[in-house]
Amino acid sequence: MNTPDLFLPGLKDKTAVITGAGGAICGAVARALADAGARVAIWDLSAAAAARQADGITRGGGAAVAIACDVTRRDDVERAAQETAAALGDVDILINGAGGSRKEATTSPDLPFFDIAVADLMNTVGLNYTGTVIPCQVIGRSFAARKRGVILNVASVGGVRPLTRAVGYSNAKAAVVSFTQWLAVHMAREYDPRIRVNALAPGFVLTDQNRFLLVDEKTGNPTDRGSQIVQQVPMGRYGEPGEMIGAALWLVSDAATYVTGAVVPVDGGLLASLGV
Numbered sequence: 001m002n003t004p005d006l007f008l009p010g011l012k013d014k015t016a017v018i019t020g021a022g023g024a025i026c027g028a029v030a031r032a033l034a035d036a037g038a039r040v041a042i043w044d045l046s047a048a049a050a051a052r053q054a055d056g057i058t059r060g061g062g063a064a065v066a067i068a069c070d071v072t073r074r075d076d077v078e079r080a081a082q083e084t085a086a087a088l089g090d091v092d093i094l095i096n097g098a099g100g101s102r103k104e105a106t107t108s109p110d111l112p113f114f115d116i117a118v119a120d121l122m123n124t125v126g127l128n129y130t131g132t133v134i135p136c137q138v139i140g141r142s143f144a145a146r147k148r149g150v151i152l153n154v155a156s157v158g159g160v161r162p163l164t165r166a167v168g169y170s171n172a173k174a175a176v177v178s179f180t181q182w183l184a185v186h187m188a189r190e191y192d193p194r195i196r197v198n199a200l201a202p203g204f205v206l207t208d209q210n211r212f213l214l215v216d217e218k219t220g221n222p223t224d225r226g227s228q229i230v231q232q233v234p235m236g237r238y239g240e241p242g243e244m245i246g247a248a249l250w251l252v253s254d255a256a257t258y259v260t261g262a263v264v265p266v267d268g269g270l271l272a273s274l275g276v
Helices: 024-035 045-061 074-088 118-146 166-189 224-232 241-252
Strands: 015-021 037-045 063-069 094-095 150-152 196-201 265-266
Touching: 015 024, 015 074, 015 118, 024 037, 024 045, 024 063, 024 241, 037 045, 037 074, 037 224, 037 241, 045 063, 045 224, 063 074, 063 241, 094 118, 094 166, 094 241, 118 150, 118 166, 150 241, 166 265, 196 241, 241 265
Parallel strands: 015 037, 015 094, 037 063, 094 150, 150 196, 196 265
Antiparallel strands: none
């Protein structure tokens, strides 16, 4: 995908932090931002994954740095923010993509809801919700001081309508949706209306984080749940990581200067369908 063909203003020469950018969706968004002329900081819990993404961007002529960061720890986020500013300058765009589902917080024939450990639920909430709030606090403080900045939180269709079985993930992403709307109002009214906060709500995109739910590990065929999901999606297929790029870049660009507090689904029509 040639990102400049999107003709989105306000991305060139901006500095963007993308958490979870070692993964499929945010990795694709990071590469697209670099293609559009932004400087990108690849934050990921895995130093190796961050380095792979940053290396790919720099080999393609883009500007990127890789920073290992645990977004659930404020001290780590503050350290990563300092390293980013030193390497790339003041941050203009924050994309919170760190998160994911966990098998231990998902019901199954072997794990009924009644046996899910609360600690496992809280770990999933911590990764998705706390891991969104802390970067918003740390980077958002600089946005408030400079009276500008854009935040994009990666939520999920599961945060708008809860997904069966995925109790921890659905609860966590619902919190991300609510937080996004709250923070959009808070930043606009308390600091500056030019500070925008929105959320992207991807539908089912096959990644390493949800593969255990959708693909049989032994056969490689779709699980019963995977087949059920595809049948429910009006477009009849999973999404691809690159298909999240257009909406993500629009929301952080100057083409969306009157958009804040929005939750934009990119889901093949799933939220629009009752499935009957």
